[in-house]
Amino acid sequence: MSNSKSPQSAPDESATFNAPLQGLRVVDLSHVQAGPICAMMLADMGAEVVKIESLEGDMYREPIAGSFYQNFNRNKRSIVLDLKTEEGKDVALGLVKGADVFIENFIPGAVERLGLGYEVLRALNPALVYGSISGFGQDGPWVNRAAFDPAIQALSGLMDATGEPGRPPVRTRAAMIDYCAGTTMAFAIVAALFRRARTGVGDYLDVALMDVGMYAMSPYMTFYKLRGVTLPRTGSAHPATAPNQGFRVRDGYLYIAATSDRMWRDLCKVLGVPELAQDPRFATRSGRMKNARTLIDAVSPVIEKRDGSELEAQLLAVGIPCGKVRTVAEVFDDPYVVSRGMLEPTRGWIGEDVQSMKTPIRLSGMSSPLRRPAPALGEHSVEVLRELGYSASQIDRLLATQVVAQS
Template sequence: MAEGAIGPLSGVRVLDLSRVLAGPFCTMVLGDLGAEVIKVERPDGGDDTREWGPPFAGGESAYYLCANRNKKSIALDLKSPGGVEAARGLAAASDVLLENFRVGAMGKLGLGYEEVKALNPGIVYCSITGYGQTGPYRDLAGYDFILQAMSGLMSITGEPDGEPMKLGVATVDLTTGLYAAVAILAALRHRDRTGEGQYIDLSLMDAAVSWLANVGSSHLVSGEVPGRFGNAHASIVPYQVFRARDRYLAVGIGNDGQWRKFCEIAGEPGLSSDVRFASNPDRVRNRLELIPLLEGVFLRRDADSWIESLWREGIPAGPINTVDRVFSDPQTVARGMVVEMDHPTAGKVRLIGSPLKLSGTPVEYRLAPPLLGEHTAGVLRQLLEGGDP
């Protein structure tokens, strides 16, 4: 058990054989909730993301730091019999095993689900791959960017007359990591009731397709192929970015009551009674006429003036913050979304906080992202002695 852990997952041990982002993000969430996470890395360099920089802090990349707190790192060579044997021992003493190797690779090492299940029938074993354990693409390598393309997400992102565009963060990896955490928690609940572990097969492709949500549903219902709307919305108008006198802002008017309020604020009450724009379906049909009118309206005032007026009337709006502004925003600060931890080489390191706010078992920030192999000796010594790793 993790020292001093009081989180809802305290007493749960996770053997993390994953690297890069989807798997590590999942296990960081579990670690934040109190699980003991043992991160297995190759001795010659460790997790690939350790070198994905600059920037670096204390020799560790910012990329690696973003997804690896609340873990212990051990260095094992899984190509050696000794390394595999140590990993098997850890799997036998764990509640969860997560890996993101190519399909079939873990079985060749003697660490596949059936082999681990024979050692530990209650194990919750989660595999994350590009395309899943089945299907014609199962053996292909999968990366977030490629899956954003293949899932259709890029076809609906970007300007209508521009090129398809990926999102600014690895959203497929992050989504898959969150799905993995949900599935693992559900499997642990089942294990606690029945004593039975199980196998979880997660793919980046499946996660990305699920993100199509209402846009995918619109295609399944209508048969029409969705296009790109830039910063606008396919089904709601106005719901997009506008240029104010000094800078851009985002405005989302989600119902006709908000529309009428907006028209009063804007000094254009006639727009709300215009039959072309009276209801949202009308505004969607006539967006090419309405949006140029609104662009002229927004240029009359500064962005902060608009936002203040819109917030006062309960209309969703906000500034388009740069990342530095996000982390200094009073709401971000008040919600504890930046945390500072002591790191063995970087001194104080600032990390993005957890969004999970639990009243009785709050998230804990116990361990800074570990150095490569920082905990190898202690974990393996305890395993050999038959105690808790």
């Protein structure tokens, strides 16, 4: 498949990046976060991804100035299809016939009703790897229950474990279950492709957000099964080591993780409280956990008087993990962000200069280049139809009848 000729496209730097998935063809019938994140990861590694959107477009094109869509749909092309029409479905089937991977994240049964279920697509393309991401899997009592990341955080126990003691449960702002589900499916797809290379046969992959949420909470579920106890909310503190939490400093907050006996002694030295290092109540990890409240009460007043950045530097110098709590705006000021090159400037489809994040994966020291920014709605519809062999008159008719749309 050829790259977009749109003036919005970034320069092609793929010649300097040995993309491991170059030549892989992916049809992305997903929306919102988990599915698009999965397809984005494949696209970042060189796969050619065609995203199928409805006439209304992915609902995440709008929120926070399109920032969700901009980050989750880079390196893809967009075609708009009315899949409720036979002609629209025929275009989708044409894409699938030549594809390696198909991704969807609708409520179970929805794609079957569109005529794009696994059995139909497998008959058309036996080598297809078909990935379904859902809230609660493809069967079971909650199969038709709608799901978003925060609801899964609530249902999986993650939200109950998060927040300050004595206060309501708190969700994480970043949709970590969606990210983890998308990453899990991307790994599953690559694993299935690896097996397909030996067998020639595709596969059906089922990833449920609820399973991913429980998987993330697995240590605490195991502990409950062992002891019959649920750990209480501890705010920023870790339930197994102390001091391992955020502390107020003179200019904000600083997270300190003095997790070993040596780190504890060095922390006391830096803070100028050597007597605490000699206190037998705090000499061992188990002792520090048993007396955690007393320990925190002892060091907090000392830490509060310190400048956060200065204390951060002193602790890092003696090998104690720590970090000043920063706002999103403050993160950009750090030389680390520039040195790693994670931010990629481009011209977004909304007509503004935007910066999105590259993948954190590095191959031979290189991060994947931005081959194209997240596409405008239907930006590549005509281009994709031409590649499928549609004539100019056929394309004009599909556009006129709104089976297909082009931005």
